[in-house]
Amino acid sequence: KLKLNVRSAKAHLDREVTGGYASDLLSDVLANSEEGNLWITLQIHQNIVGVASMKDLAGIILVNNREPEPETLEKAEAEGLPIMVTEMPTFELVGKLYSLGIVGMK
Numbered sequence: 001k002l003k004l005n006v007r008s009a010k011a012h013l014d015r016e017v018t019g020g021y022a023s024d025l026l027s028d029v030l031a032n033s034e035e036g037n038l039w040i041t042l043q044i045h046q047n048i049v050g051v052a053s054m055k056d057l058a059g060i061i062l063v064n065n066r067e068p069e070p071e072t073l074e075k076a077e078a079e080g081l082p083i084m085v086t087e088m089p090t091f092e093l094v095g096k097l098y099s100l101g102i103v104g105m106k
Helices: 026-032 047-055 070-079 090-099
Strands: 005-008 019-022 037-041 059-062 083-085
Touching: 005 070, 019 090, 026 047, 037 047, 037 090, 047 059, 047 070, 070 083
Parallel strands: 019 037, 037 059, 059 083
Antiparallel strands: 005 083
């Protein structure tokens, strides 16, 4: 429905998504995201995989057609973390996710 392009860990797309979190600050995601969330960001470096793994997030969606760095994809594959890409900006993607029933903090 969102026409996302999967860049890593296609075998792990069946993970339950418990909500969503949109932020470009790693410290903010560490402090406020919750296990099972989808993380929406424009960051493409490998540290996003470390943060997502620490928080046990369901996956990462990169906005604005940003492509992850090769090292990021390598690390995501090793961690079994799906990274997806969309051409949509953050605001539009979050609205569509919300309309599909994916909400933020409860």
